[in-house]
Amino acid sequence: MSAARDAQAPEAIIVGAGPAGMAAASILAEAGAAVLLLDENPAPGGQIWRGVDAATAVHRSRLGADYAAGRRATRRLAASGARHLPGTTVWQLSPLVTGAEIGWTDGQRARLATVPVVILATGAQERPFPIAGWTLPGVMSVGGAQTLLKSSSLAAEGAVFAGTGPLLYLVVAQYLAAGVPVAAVLETTAPGALGRAAWSAPAALRRPALLAKGLQWIAAIRRAGVRHIRGVRGLRVLGETAATGIAWRMGDGRWREIATEHVFLHQGVVPSVNLSMAAGLAHRWCPQQLAWVPRTDAWGQTGSPGLFVAGDGAGIAGWQAAEARGAVAAQAALVRLGRLSPVQARLRAAPDRRRIAAEGRLRPFLDAWFRPAEAFRVPEDPETVVCRCEEITAGALRAAIAQGLAGPNQLKSFTRAGMGPCQARSCALTLHETIAHQTGRPAGQIEPLRFRPPVKPLSISELADMTFDDGAGHG
């Protein structure tokens, strides 16, 4: 807030201005720490609250109560004194004995600095959805469709939504609330999954509000008269040079199709781990979420002192848990910075700990309900492109795996899959699960893809002219 504080070297750098990052930055700054909050987007909010400050009241209400809640968080952040650098990309992180070396750029000028505390709040990304034709123009992820709706109020009429997961329902509901017609919803959720999920995770039934929210979205779809197909077993986007339709296969083995120029795909979100992986932090394979998750203690502290992971980036748990996990990590960070005693930190974290526990009880239920089917995670059709950047097909990968290249890193070196500009964000999990599927090895026992700086691309000039700071006083 004050010029004096801006000139200080930051004590803590937070990566990501979503619910977890904003909570962490606000708490640290309110306690007097010099905080730098780095985020790629033009405004705070993360994916869930994207554009919340700029949105009109009408727009906010269409997007729902959870979206509107973002205003509280952005206001708190603005008042906290944390320095927020929007439009900033973090491209490097490596742990030091305590703290870390961290590199970021505003697109013109790259910096590299050391800092005692880093909290990664990099959130989630959508799970890849490798089906035939998913690379055609006109096909987009549901998250991408939501981004357009939130940031520029753009919506495509007559789109087909396909897949599974709460975000699929939410965005369909947001489309319908905005008065945009939807051609069909093709659900890949396994038939009977809801009942099985409830059976296996009865704790969720103690939170009827959440269940009600889900059922309310489904009811909205039905009320709007949208064609809603459940139990889809196979999907194929049709078209030569752009999407012209989508075909689906039911349990009877027959393919049916519908014409559309817009296909929105989604099958859940997974932690964004490129940065935590590149930092060499320990990760574990989560068999419920079918994804890699950084190993942390209950404070979000990783194996490297001063390096924390909070929010969905530390395992998918939703925005409320993310906000609480950001708060808890901030208390632990204040202890590290000598600004809070461990006893006080435990006390202050107690309410957030309870929120995290409550949200955590729901997670097994949601994970089981919306578990993406293997057929959509490991492509059956050998022609299906897995690595979009290098255009490597499932068939090419399988041939290489059959030759004994049974690890993602070997597969990458051999086929170039995962080497492109997206830095494997859209194929790392598919590579991993394809290897597990074909070799019969448990996914958790296969070494994950290795990530290296730059974790996001940056120009040769940015790298060649980068500034090396011991502190990072001048952003």
Add this chain to the structure above:
Amino acid sequence: MAETADIAVVGGGIHGCSAALHLAARGYRVVVLEKDRVGAHASGVNAGGVRRLGRATAEVPLAVAAAAYWQDIRGLVDDACGHRVSRYLKVARSEAELSAAERRVAVLRQQGFTHEGVIGPEELRRLLPAAAPDCIGALHVEGDGYANPFRTTAAFRRRAERLGARVCEGTAVGAVRREGSGWRLETARGEVTAAEIVNTAGAWGGALAARLGDRVPLEAHAPMLAVTAPLTPLVDAVVGSLGAALSLKQLPNGAVLIGGGVRGRAELASGRTTLDLRGLAQFLATARAVFPALAQARIVRSWAGIEGYTPDHLPVIGRGTAEGVVHAFGFSAHGFQLAPAVGAMVADLVEGRTPALDLAEFAPGRFSEPSGLRTSRRAGAGSSRAARQARFRGSGWSR
């Protein structure tokens, strides 16, 4: 895994796989013991330079011999290895660099090597229109190029396997001791007995050599590389610099691969590497100085692989002090191109034949004894060939 072989090759990089290929082709029973995965370190992640240009004089004959293998790499390993023949230029950005290049070419001609030449500014402009105006000439060779390093190492491995070699990954070698007329190696997967050990352990080769009785000072470093997102055609040659660390090429997909030997940190115990971002900045600045159009190109990945460097940056190739040991390691970040030829030399050394090329400059003992003794060691090296072959036959190991 209790395994018996004629030859245990320790280290499954390209040199280990090449040695295994040549030895298996000659009928020996070979087992390759690789602690990680084949091509996991320098062999799989280097710049893939198939280069004779600019090598130390001592290495030139070996590089020229290897180039003959590269001309028909498919014939050797049954895979194209992503090998592209092109031209290689090391640009000069000062008169001093250019005249040093001219002197070098003259020395090579005296030795009978005519592949390198010097080109002036007009020719450089014609070959490299995107080069900066201050590039005034280059050391030049036709026919050098590059290959896909991981693919190449995998191809050597597969060819060796088809010839009967066994490749054991995840098989670190522990204690090694003489037993009878051969060696017994304890490995992570059981014991291996073999008449001969071939040490192609790369950056880990110095430690293995010490256990086998040879002191070779070796430093581990992690030369770094970076690659851009695909660009429109910019450069149709492999380009280095005479005055700075740089090696640059544009791959078939348009991505520009930039390296040049600037090193990151290597951890031998874990096999991990850490990039040195200051060093990365330095060679990217060099790349931009030579090709200004690269300024806005986006770097999408950078990486490093662990390599062993000798004090004189020449490899160690030769018989060890102990019976039944052949070393081929310490290639100091320029061994990739040499591999097809070095494998043949190693096979000769194992068999006790005198290799086709003089390897005196690469003698393992050169760091631990006065230089005057080198030649006498080499003269004695071939003497026990008959004895060794008798050993193979006597054991029933040889097929």
